[in-house]
Amino acid sequence: xxxxxILHFAVTVVGKDRPGxxxxxxxxxxxxxxxxxxxxxxxxxxxFAMILIISLKSPFSKTRLIEELKPVCDGLGMTLGxxxxxxxEVARKEINDEICMISVYGADQPGIVYHVTRxxxxxxxxxxxxxxxxxxxxxxxxxxMMLEVALPDxxxxxxxxQMLAALKKELNVExxxxxxxxxxx
Amino acid sequence: xxxxxxxxxxxxxxxxxxxxxEKIDKTILSLxxxxxxxxxxxxxxxxxxxxxxxxxxxxxxxxxxxNRHGKENNHGLLRMINPEITARSGSATxxxxxxxxxxxxxxxxxxxxxxxxxxxPDGTVREFVASGFEAVAIQHEMDHLDGILxxxxxxxxxxxxxxxxxx
Numbered sequence: 099x100x101x102x103x104i105l106h107f108a109v110t111v112v113g114k115d116r117p118g119x120x121x122x123x124x125x126x127x128x129x130x131x132x133x134x135x136x137x138x139x140x141x142x143x144x145x146f147a148m149i150l151i152i153s154l155k156s157p158f159s160k161t162r163l164i165e166e167l168k169p170v171c172d173g174l175g176m177t178l179g180x181x182x183x184x185x186x187e188v189a190r191k192e193i194n195d196e197i198c199m200i201s202v203y204g205a206d207q208p209g210i211v212y213h214v215t216r217x218x219x220x221x222x223x224x225x226x227x228x229x230x231x232x233x234x235x236x237x238x239x240x241x242x243m244m245l246e247v248a249l250p251d252x253x254x255x256x257x258x259x260q261m262l263a264a265l266k267k268e269l270n271v272e273x274x275x276x277x278x279x280x281x282x283x
Numbered sequence: 284x285x286x287x288x289x290x291x292x293x294x295x296x297x298x299x300x301x302x303x304x305e306k307i308d309k310t311i312l313s314l315x316x317x318x319x320x321x322x323x324x325x326x327x328x329x330x331x332x333x334x335x336x337x338x339x340x341x342x343x344x345x346x347x348x349x350n351r352h353g354k355e356n357n358h359g360l361l362r363m364i365n366p367e368i369t370a371r372s373g374s375a376t377x378x379x380x381x382x383x384x385x386x387x388x389x390x391x392x393x394x395x396x397x398x399x400x401x402x403x404p405d406g407t408v409r410e411f412v413a414s415g416f417e418a419v420a421i422q423h424e425m426d427h428l429d430g431i432l433x434x435x436x437x438x439x440x441x442x443x444x445x446x447x448x449x450x
Contacts, residue, residue: 197378280388281352281416282380283330283423283433 106183113176115146195248204271206239285320287336318344332427343424352416366401389437
């Protein structure tokens with residue numbers, strides 16, 4: 099007997115923001131009987147970006163999912179992306195690492211994100227969340243980047259701050275690191 | 284039956300308003316012992332409220348003295364019967380999680396200083412000012428007595444950063 103298994107897909111939808119995008123997309127998912135297991139949807143500039151991890155019981159196919167969502171996205175003028183996830187991608191890692199917030203801000207210049215994240219990658223520091231925003235005026239644009247990272251064994255907020263000290267000087271930006279590990283009551 | 288299992292949302296007891304303890308008897312004393320044993324059993328747990336083990340009475344225990352955030356500033360093990368916060372001041376945000384709501388964490392704003400009054404198991408009424416991490420723990424546990432979960436107070440949510448096994 100064929101055992102029904104749970105399939106997972108990563109779905110992205112990006113396009114010009116307007117009211118009703120989430121309702122239209124999730125109506126399609128609801129009609130298919132999909133679960134939204136994880137999602138992050140936000141406005142970036144004038145665009146609205148949705149990233150969803152959806153799950154549903156087999157038998158099902160990526161084609162069927164696209165058939166349902168593509169006309170909805172076309173109607174809204176949005177771009178659709180669908181990726182099938184392997185079962186080993188679905189199991190979420192247990193993180194017991196310390197979580198840190200790294201704030202970086204200063205006069206806008208090319209390479210802020212790259213230079214900071216290159217240092218983190220070299221030390222095997224995993225980024226769990228990253229937001230950037232261009233603020234300030236046209237004459238004096240300021241770049242703000244907020245990163246949440248998981249520290250591997252041996253790293254501390256102080257060691258990360260120390261590691262980024264040279265970069266802070268070189269780019270002439272502010273870099274602060276503080277621990278935000280959740281406390282479970 | 285010392286260590287009790289922690290109820291998880293959506294268990295209905297977690298959203299109930301708890302009753303005041305009218306009389307401190309054997310049942311209440313053994314409830315407090317159970318709460319303490321359960322707290323010590325939970326990895327890194329700094330507090331447990333009675334509804335978390337299925338009892339809708341205004342009783343909770345807190346001990347932040349072994350936690351790195353609380354070890355410098357605490358009142359030791361607190362056995363709180365009918366606790367009340369009579370004054371609060373300041374405000375700070377901390378990322379909280381809860382044994383009754385696994386897999387979620389979120390930023391919650393709390394008072395940084397609270398004046399706390401409660402009855403001890405021996406019947407004496409105690410009142411003092413708690414601050415910092417201990418004050419956060421007190422507010423979190425006392426919310427349980429009113430059926431309030433940290434999810435009701437989250438200003439920004441972060442999911443899955445600890446102990447999430449899979450979807």
